[in-house]
Amino acid sequence: MKKILISALLLMTALWGWSAQQTRWVKGNTHTHTNLSDGDEYPQRVARWYQDHGYHFLFITDHDMVTATLALDADGNRDDFIVIPGDEISLTFQKRQGHVCALNPKRLPVAQAGASMSETLQNAVDGAHQAGAIAVVNHPNRKWSINAEDMRMLRGVHHFEVFNLQRDSNNFSAGGKPGMEETWDTLLSGGILLYGVASDDAHDFLGEFLPSRDHPGKGWVVVRVGELTPEAVCAGLEKGVFYASTGVELGDLQVTEKEYRLSIKPYRDTAYTTQFIGKNGAILKEVFGLEATYAFKGDEQYVRAKVFSSGGELALCQPVFIKK
Numbered sequence: 247m248k249k250i251l252i253s254a255l256l257l258m259t260a261l262w263g264w265s266a267q268q269t270r271w272v273k274g275n276t277h278t279h280t281n282l283s284d285g286d287e288y289p290q291r292v293a294r295w296y297q298d299h300g301y302h303f304l305f306i307t308d309h310d311m312v313t314a315t316l317a318l319d320a321d322g323n324r325d326d327f328i329v330i331p332g333d334e335i336s337l338t339f340q341k342r343q344g345h346v347c348a349l350n351p352k353r354l355p356v357a358q359a360g361a362s363m364s365e366t367l368q369n370a371v372d373g374a375h376q377a378g379a380i381a382v383v384n385h386p387n388r389k390w391s392i393n394a395e396d397m398r399m400l401r402g403v404h405h406f407e408v409f410n411l412q413r414d415s416n417n418f419s420a421g422g423k424p425g426m427e428e429t430w431d432t433l434l435s436g437g438i439l440l441y442g443v444a445s446d447d448a449h450d451f452l453g454e455f456l457p458s459r460d461h462p463g464k465g466w467v468v469v470r471v472g473e474l475t476p477e478a479v480c481a482g483l484e485k486g487v488f489y490a491s492t493g494v495e496l497g498d499l500q501v502t503e504k505e506y507r508l509s510i511k512p513y514r515d516t517a518y519t520t521q522f523i524g525k526n527g528a529i530l531k532e533v534f535g536l537e538a539t540y541a542f543k544g545d546e547q548y549v550r551a552k553v554f555s556s557g558g559e560l561a562l563c564q565p566v567f568i569k570k
């Protein structure tokens with residue numbers, strides 16, 4: 247049997263390497279607005295909400311500006327919580343939105359719309375990178391703005407929002423339109439490495455937290471880090487050592503040369519299904535319960551894991567590419 251090699255480009259070397267070190271999983275939101283752009287609350291209170299609700303890190307990503315986060319971080323009681331700078335580069339092409347989050351930029355990213363949606367997005371991605379940031383393509387299905395073809399043409403971007411918890415983000419497939427997981431599998435099947443992020447894109451902190459409002463606490467990422475610093479969080483995101491969640495909490499997540507393995511933290515009597523998904527979205531294996539393992543065969547092209555619960559919550563784990 248041929249030895250299975252997993253592309254070194256992908257997260258696995260990171261996971262193998264990290265398992266021996268002292269690491270932990272930290273929870274954070276990558277997309278948040280304050281009243282310095284179109285959110286309804288002061289940056290200090292936005293940060294405070296996340297700190298008070300079990301988060302370890304928060305990126306503030308106001309539109310086309312880098313909100314100062316240093317003062318938010320300097321509060322003496324924030325031992326296990328950090329606020330990291332960000333910017334939502336917010337471009338428009340023919341009334342379609344092309345939004346890209348720049349995570350941890352060293353300066354304000356600069357970008358302008360181009361002659362097509364993909365060129366517009368590429369300009370935003372390049373602007374983020376030139377400012378030293380990670381680029382995340384945001385809510386592609388909002389206003390049905392960005393399709394798989396637009397994203398396929400992009401260079402150098404490895405993150406997108408598979409779930410954006412604003413109400414009009416159209417995360418799921420319906421009405422003959424592809425959902426974000428479908429788009430993800432289309433791009434992965436074409437050999438494009440893309441990691442999926444879930445985020446709140448929170449705007450509404452005041453008033454009632456109703457399903458119709460864009461309040462915090464709906465979607466997040468959980469990243470494996472050695473220490474809680476902006477650099478460590480960004481390194482985990484860049485290596486794909488994280489999962490996206492709308493509620494399912496994992497106990498652990500390990501990928502070795504032979505297998506993809508995870509465990510789920512139970513919530514009351516909630517039931518769980520894990521699917522291991524491969525090329526063209528094919529379900530390779532389905533497992534019930536709190537533990538799930540998939541042994542690589544070598545011909546899958548890629549494998550990712552999805553956990554869903556009887557409560558309607560999800561965890562989406564990152565793809566690994568497999569070569570014979």
Ligand SMILES: [Zn+2]
Binds near residue numbers: 345384
């Ligand atoms: Zn946006």
Ligand SMILES: [Zn+2]
Binds near residue numbers: 279
């Ligand atoms: Zn936003």
